[in-house]
Amino acid sequence: xxxxxxxxxPLDRLVSVVMAGGxxxxxxxxxxxxxxxxxxxxxxxxxxxxxxxxxIAPLCPPQRQLVVTAAHLVDAVQAVLPExxxxxxxxxxxxxxxxxxxxxxxxxxxxxVSDAILVLLxxxxxxxxxxxxxxALAIAVQHAERxxxxxxxxxxSQPETGYGYIQLDxxxxxxxxxxARFVEKPDFETAMRYLEGxxxxxxAGVFVLRADVAMRALDEHVPAIGVALGELRAGxxxxxxxxxxxxxxxxxxxxxxxxxxxxxxxxxxxxxxxxLDAGWSDVGTWHSVLGLRPAGEENFVHGPVxxxxxxxxxxxxxxxxxxxxxxxxxxxxxTDKATLVLPVDRSQDVRQVVDEVARxxxxxxx
Amino acid sequence: xxxxxxxxxPLDRLVSVVMAGGxxxxxxxxxxxxxxxxxxxxxxxxxxxxxxxxxIAPLCPPQRQLVVTAAHLVDAVQAVLPExxxxxxxxxxxxxxxxxxxxxxxxxxxxxVSDAILVLLxxxxxxxxxxxxxxALAIAVQHAERxxxxxxxxxxSQPETGYGYIQLDxxxxxxxxxxARFVEKPDFETAMRYLEGxxxxxxAGVFVLRADVAMRALDEHVPAIGVALGELRAGxxxxxxxxxxxxxxxxxxxxxxxxxxxxxxxxxxxxxxxxLDAGWSDVGTWHSVLGLRPAGEENFVHGPVxxxxxxxxxxxxxxxxxxxxxxxxxxxxxTDKATLVLPVDRSQDVRQVVDEVARxxxxxxx
Numbered sequence: 001x002x003x004x005x006x007x008x009x010p011l012d013r014l015v016s017v018v019m020a021g022g023x024x025x026x027x028x029x030x031x032x033x034x035x036x037x038x039x040x041x042x043x044x045x046x047x048x049x050x051x052x053x054x055x056i057a058p059l060c061p062p063q064r065q066l067v068v069t070a071a072h073l074v075d076a077v078q079a080v081l082p083e084x085x086x087x088x089x090x091x092x093x094x095x096x097x098x099x100x101x102x103x104x105x106x107x108x109x110x111x112x113v114s115d116a117i118l119v120l121l122x123x124x125x126x127x128x129x130x131x132x133x134x135x136a137l138a139i140a141v142q143h144a145e146r147x148x149x150x151x152x153x154x155x156x157s158q159p160e161t162g163y164g165y166i167q168l169d170x171x172x173x174x175x176x177x178x179x180a181r182f183v184e185k186p187d188f189e190t191a192m193r194y195l196e197g198x199x200x201x202x203x204a205g206v207f208v209l210r211a212d213v214a215m216r217a218l219d220e221h222v223p224a225i226g227v228a229l230g231e232l233r234a235g236x237x238x239x240x241x242x243x244x245x246x247x248x249x250x251x252x253x254x255x256x257x258x259x260x261x262x263x264x265x266x267x268x269x270x271x272x273x274x275x276l277d278a279g280w281s282d283v284g285t286w287h288s289v290l291g292l293r294p295a296g297e298e299n300f301v302h303g304p305v306x307x308x309x310x311x312x313x314x315x316x317x318x319x320x321x322x323x324x325x326x327x328x329x330x331x332x333x334x335t336d337k338a339t340l341v342l343p344v345d346r347s348q349d350v351r352q353v354v355d356e357v358a359r360x361x362x363x364x365x366x
Numbered sequence: 367x368x369x370x371x372x373x374x375x376p377l378d379r380l381v382s383v384v385m386a387g388g389x390x391x392x393x394x395x396x397x398x399x400x401x402x403x404x405x406x407x408x409x410x411x412x413x414x415x416x417x418x419x420x421x422i423a424p425l426c427p428p429q430r431q432l433v434v435t436a437a438h439l440v441d442a443v444q445a446v447l448p449e450x451x452x453x454x455x456x457x458x459x460x461x462x463x464x465x466x467x468x469x470x471x472x473x474x475x476x477x478x479v480s481d482a483i484l485v486l487l488x489x490x491x492x493x494x495x496x497x498x499x500x501x502a503l504a505i506a507v508q509h510a511e512r513x514x515x516x517x518x519x520x521x522x523s524q525p526e527t528g529y530g531y532i533q534l535d536x537x538x539x540x541x542x543x544x545x546a547r548f549v550e551k552p553d554f555e556t557a558m559r560y561l562e563g564x565x566x567x568x569x570a571g572v573f574v575l576r577a578d579v580a581m582r583a584l585d586e587h588v589p590a591i592g593v594a595l596g597e598l599r600a601g602x603x604x605x606x607x608x609x610x611x612x613x614x615x616x617x618x619x620x621x622x623x624x625x626x627x628x629x630x631x632x633x634x635x636x637x638x639x640x641x642l643d644a645g646w647s648d649v650g651t652w653h654s655v656l657g658l659r660p661a662g663e664e665n666f667v668h669g670p671v672x673x674x675x676x677x678x679x680x681x682x683x684x685x686x687x688x689x690x691x692x693x694x695x696x697x698x699x700x701t702d703k704a705t706l707v708l709p710v711d712r713s714q715d716v717r718q719v720v721d722e723v724a725r726x727x728x729x730x731x732x
Contacts, residue, residue, distance in 0.1 A: 029689075306722050308715065317705070320686075321731055323395075323719040325708035332707050339683070339700045341707055342691035349674065353689040356672050365687055 006115035010145040011138060015109035015116045015211075016060040019101055020049055020069040020077060020123035021092060025354045025366075026285055026347070029338035030316060033366050038123035039076055042283065042302070043292070048124040050080050055130040056119070059137060064112055067123070068092060068101045071249065087240030093249040099218065099258040102207075103225050104248065106214040107232055108239045116211040117144050120260065125204070126292055128279025139176060140208035140274045149217065150208040151179070151265065153201025153273040154280045159191035162284055164203040164261065166273050179271035182261060201273060204280055207260055222263040228255035285347035286314045286331040303334075314344060338365050372481040376511040377504060381475035381482045381577075382426040385467055386415055386435040386443060386489035387458055391720045391732075392651055392713070395704035396682060399732050404489035405442055408649065408668070409658070414490040416446050421496045422487070425503060430478055432456060433489070434467045437615065453606030459615040465584065465624040468573075469591050470614065472580040473602045482577040483510050486626065491570070492658055494645025505542060506574035506640045515583065516574040517545070517631065519567025519639040520646045525557035528650055530569040530627065532639050545637035548627060567639060570646055573626060588629040594621035651713035652680045652697040669700075680710060704731050 006013065024037030031037045038049040046054070053065065062083040069077050071091035078089055090104055102120055109116035119137060127133045140150040153166045164185055169178035182203065186194065194200035209217075219226045229251050235244050265271060281288050290312060293300035299310050303317035310327040317334040324332055331347065333340045338357075342349060357365050372379065390403030397403045404415040412420070419431065428449040435443050437457035444455055456470055468486055475482035485503060493499045506516040519532045530551055535544035548569065552560065560566035575583075585592045595617050601610050631637060647654050656678060659666040665676050669683035676693040683700040690698055697713065699706045704723075708715060723731050 029687075306719065306726070308718055308722065320702065321395075321704040321723070321728060323704065323706045323708075323722070325706075325715045325719060326712045327707060327709075330707070332705070334700075334705045336686065336702070338687040338689065339698070339705050340689045340691075341693060341696070341698050342689075343693075346692045349691045352674055353672065353691060356674065356689070357687070360672070362687060 008114075010117055010141050011059060013113050013115050013117050014060055014137075014141055015064045015066060015105075015112055015118055016053075016056045017102070017105040017109065017118055017120045018049070018052055018056075018065070018067045018123045019098055019120060020067050020073070021095055021101065022122075022124060023070075023095070024124070026350050027333075028350055028354050028357075029335045029340055029365065030318065030333050034072070034076070036073070036124075037283070039073070039080065042289065043126070047080055048126075048283065049077065052121065052123050052125070053081055055127060055133060056121070056137075059134055060119070062088075066090065066105050066108060066112070068105060069123075070095065085240065087244070090248065091245065093252050096252055096255050096257045098260040099222055099263040100225050100229065100252065100255045102214055102260055102264075103218050103229050104232070106211040106218075107229075107236045109211050111236060111239050117141055118207070118209055118211055118214060120207045122205050122282070124283060126279075126281040126283045130278075132278035133276065133280075136175070136274045136276045136278070137206075137208065139173075140272075143173075143176060143272045143274070144208045144210055144213075147210065147213055148270060148272045149213060149264070149268055150272045150274060152204045152206040152208075152276045154204050154276050156191075156195050156200065156202055159188055159195045160202065161185055161188055161191050162288070163282065165191075165194055165200040166203050168199050168201065168273065172272065175275040177273050177275075179273050182266050201275065202280070203261070204276060205261075205282070206276075207265075208274075217264050217268060221267045222256070222258050224256045225258065225263075228252075286333075286342075286350075287344050287347045290314050290331075290344055312344065374480075376483055376507050377425060379479050379481050379483050380426055380503075380507055381430045381432060381471075381478055381484055382419075382422045383468070383471040383475065383484055383486045384415070384418055384422075384431070384433045384489045385464055385486060386433050386439070387461055387467065388488075388490060389436075389461070390490070392716050393699075394716055394720050394723075395701045395706055395731065396684065396699050400438070400442070402439070402490075403649070405439070405446065408655065409492070413446055414492075414649065415443065418487065418489050418491065419447055421493060421499060422485070422503075425500055426485070428454075432471050432474060432478070434458060434471060435489075436461065451606065453610070456614065457611065459618050462618055462621050462623045464626040465588055465629040466591050466595065466618065466621045468580050468626055468630075469584050469595050470598070472577040472584075473595075473598055474605045475577050477602060477605050483507055484573070484575055484577055484580060486573045488571050488648070490649060492645075492647040492649045496644075498644035499642065499646075502541070502640045502642045502644070503572075503574065505539075506638075509539075509542060509638045509640070510574045510576055510579075513576065513579055514636060514638045515579060515630070515634055516638045516640060518570045518572040518574075518642045520570050520642045520644075522557075522561050522566065522568055525554055525561045526568065527551060527554055527557050528654070529648065531557075531560055531566040532569050534565050534567065534639065538638065541641040543639050543641075545639050548632050567641060568646070569627070570642060571627075571648070572642075573631075583630050583634060587633045588622070588624050590622045591624065591629075594618075652699075652708075652716075653710050653713045656680050656697075656710055678710065 024031035074091040165183040167180040169180040300314045305322045308325045314331040390397035440457040531549040533546040535546040666680045671688045680697040
């Protein structure tokens with residue numbers, strides 16, 4: 001519980017924590033270990049990371065922004081976000097999922113602003129209407145200020161089996177409900193029932209909560225994280241120092257790998273969800289990329305591509321010329337080093353390909 | 367008519383004329399202007415040109431071989447065929463189809479051997495059984511020696527619409543018939559009738575005839591060629607000189623573009639055809655390449671390719687890694703500069719792509 005009543009308005013205490021740790025194998029060969037999805041320019045000329053930060057920036061200016069990424073990507077992230085100062089880009093030495101990321105961010109956020117409220121959000125999602133997204137966040141912040149853990153839920157537009165769902169409980173405000181429970185990715189029939197029932201939203205992976213609430217929830221549900229990262233508390237006032245980065249590297253190695261969803265959300269009983277209707281996608285597979293093509297376009301095309309008589313296809317090249325003829329529902333992705341061709345509805349099999357590439361000893365391609 | 371009876375056996379007077387002038391746009395991007403189909407390694411580690419020359423070499427040693435190619439390809443052909451001496455690789459300054467090529471070859475062949483008999487053959491075809499091919503040629507030479515123009519005809523194995531056909535007249539020997547007529551590429555129903563009727567063979571584009579007969583036939587049916595190339599006669603005794611090459615360059619520019627089929631075969635009345643059952647293909651499209659995959663193989667694969675759950679597909683890479691998943695009946699061709707993807711049964715549309723590439727001003731890709 002808080003010791004003193006904060007003097008600044010809740011929105012002025014909002015710290016954005018962009019989670020940019022994804023390895024992005026699902027978009028191989030476009031995404032690679034050193035250039036994961038969040039660093040790709042899918043739509044126009046900006047990376048997904050840059051777009052994510054620009055979307056939140058009107059609520060959180062650079063001095064209230066954090067990015068958590070993989071240690072080997074810190075320089076690449078800094079190049080995309082030159083406005084961030086020392087210590088605002090936190091590098092994890094090993095992937096530990098999102099709950100340790102939340103713990104680290106909560107500690108550092110409190111150094112940026114007193115009584116920080118966190119908005120944790122993935123670096124690589126798509127939102128068509130940024131203003132509606134910020135409007136939903138502003139509502140979420142009001143509820144987070146009162147101590148609630150708040151998430152954003154997207155009204156389903158199709159029976160999607162690739163997303164987790166949030167089951168709604170009673171409404172507590174305009175577009176805000178209590179959460180009955182979090183639901184894992186459903187099968188198609190269940191997804192269809194959710195769509196028709198109107199009682200389920202897609203879990204957008206965006207969380208809004210006070211920093212102190214985050215620490216309390218983690219200590220309660222996943223105490224091992226607090227143990228592993230405990231040493232950081234003493235040094236966090238110098239979060240912008242190399243010494244602190246060194247402590248982070250050691251501490252993370254001993255930290256369990258737990259997601260916010262599993263570690264916290266599924267164990268908390270008093271969660272709130274704010275409805276988001278802003279044209280959202282997790283851009284999770286080539287199939288979802290196809291869904292984001294401009295209205296009226298037959299295909300999603302990026303780069304030097306000629307498509308003759310092609311339909312419902314994803315055609316991307318990062319350099320070499322791509323000529324596609326008579327394709328229906330195909331994904332073709334070309335880079336200097338590798339080409340991938342598969343039906344869009346087999347997007348999930350990219351993982352098999354990545355495994356095969358590793359098996360062949362071609363780590364130069366990953 | 368001949369002045370004196372030749373003293374050497376007909377087979378010892380056989381001069382092979384490999385016609386290697388094709389631009390090979392049908393195999394773009396694998397084939398390019400500077401690396402047409404005959405210089406590609408489709409099957410194993412030898413170019414189609416090298417394989418063609420090796421196939422004929424037991425009948426025609428290097429000193430009785432000629433290759434006619436495009437002027438800009440002479441060096442590349444010489445690199446593939448280092449055993450050929452000066453003047454044995456003839457460079458055409460501009461494509462003039464096969465009849466002028468036959469005229470030039472007939473003149474030069476008579477410098478290589480008295481009373482030369484020519485076998486003109488494409489540089490880029492596939493023959494499974496080289497010995498059967500040579501056996502058929504040996505029979506053809508016997509008939510050519512007597513003054514006949516002889517062609518090879520392949521027993522059809524399917525209702526192929528991509529080949530010209532030869533309609534058989536009465537048989538004049540074991541596997542040798544008179545030719546009733548040459549037939550253009552038929553539609554599918556006609557091709558099916560040909561297949562069932564047993565009276566039609568595929569035109570393999572291989573011609574065997576005496577050099578003097580070739581000159582006589584050309585003068586009779588396409589006199590413009592004799593006019594254009596007339597100057598060459600005076601200099602042909604120095605066919606291995608740069609001076610002769612210079613005369614060829616000028617003469618060819620004024621020569622009409624005519625095929626042997628159209629200019630000679632369709633106008634001659636006393637043609638013979640020798641039946642060839644040696645597993646032949648003109649390797650004319652990706653579709654025909656697919657037909658040449660090793661027995662029991664699902665796909666035709668060449669280069670660094672991983673095919674997961676792919677069927678009846680052509681998967682070729684000249685360098686970059688190609689991963690294909692769940693493809694059926696597709697052709698995917700990858701080079702450093704370009705990738706082509708299309709259904710195998712739309713192989714003929716490669717031409718559209720090449721036109722598009724030219725339209726885009728990307729001649730660097732052609």
